[in-house]
């Protein structure tokens with residue numbers, strides 16, 4: 091038996107979640123966002139499962155190339171654009187579309203040798219204040235792109251900062267509408283939260299990411315309530331047990347101290363597997379049908395769980411760190427982070443399996 095930690099990727103759940111996105115944004119096409127190795131789920135595995143998507147969006151140029159080389163022929167979009175001339179030239183040859191968010195990229199496009207052409211998404215900064223052109227410059231930039239022989243189709247794009255929380259999208263929609271007034275081009279605005287909550291943002295292309303993996307973009311709404319199914323289940327086993335007397339501590343730094351007699355299970359999963367080291371005592375772990383929690387500090391290869399109430403648990407008992415029956419959103423919330431960070435951080439040493 092190899093070390094028992096595995097991440098199961100449920101391909102049917104991915105397909106199901108894409109269906110949820112489509113049900114919300116019926117009239118829009120879907121860029122399935124598969125940056126960061128498909129949020130830790132495996133680029134080509136996820137692309138294959140989601141091949142019904144109208145397009146794929148990535149950040150990494152080599153991921154775009156791998157998709158083309160694997161035979162995917164739908165639109166592929168680089169969310170931060172190309173970073174140098176080589177990427178631009180090869181991107182054009184491979185028909186990879188690119189975000190354009192700063193003047194230097196337009197200047198570089200001017201040097202693309204004909205007859206090469208790139209489809210571009212003109213990114214407008216509607217309030218996120220990371221990348222993109224100021225709304226007041228959109229008309230000028232659009233005209234410059236139209237004048238550039240190397241530019242094919244132009245789509246207008248922006249990204250929401252608060253589509254998942256109370257501030258919503260209206261304030262950014264106003265800035266975007268101001269920028270886009272009078273420009274007859276397709277539009278791509280919505281991330282998962284906006285796809286699920288704000289139909290007025292759907293337009294021509296939506297860009298769902300996290301929802302495809304079965305996690306909720308909203309702190310106060312569960313993935314299950316949104317009809318989403320977890321795509322990744324991180325499993326391991328108890329590889330040792332330990333009885334504690336009152337006053338005994340667990341692990342590095344004595345972060346947990348038993349107040350009563352306890353039995354703990356030592357699970358083969360640590361921060362070198364991608365489990366968050368800052369998870370506090372009580373971070374949810376599922377053992378069979380029973381929920382329990384972590385005790386003590388997560389170490390590199392191991393974490394400890396309370397199995398006092400589970401006399402039948404012992405070496406070899408399977409546990410679910412997150413996924414089916416233990417939403418990654420709950421684990422992330424306990425650990426003071428978001429599911430995105432946990433999923434993306436799945437370590438290369440964790441064996442990935444697909445259910446049959």
Ligand SMILES: *Cc1c(COP(=O)(O)O)cnc(C)c1O
Nearest residue numbers: 123169249281282297298299300
């Ligand atoms: C990552 C990303 C998305 C997807 O966001 P989710 O919150 O995962 O749905 C959409 N658009 C852009 C520009 C992104 O960088």
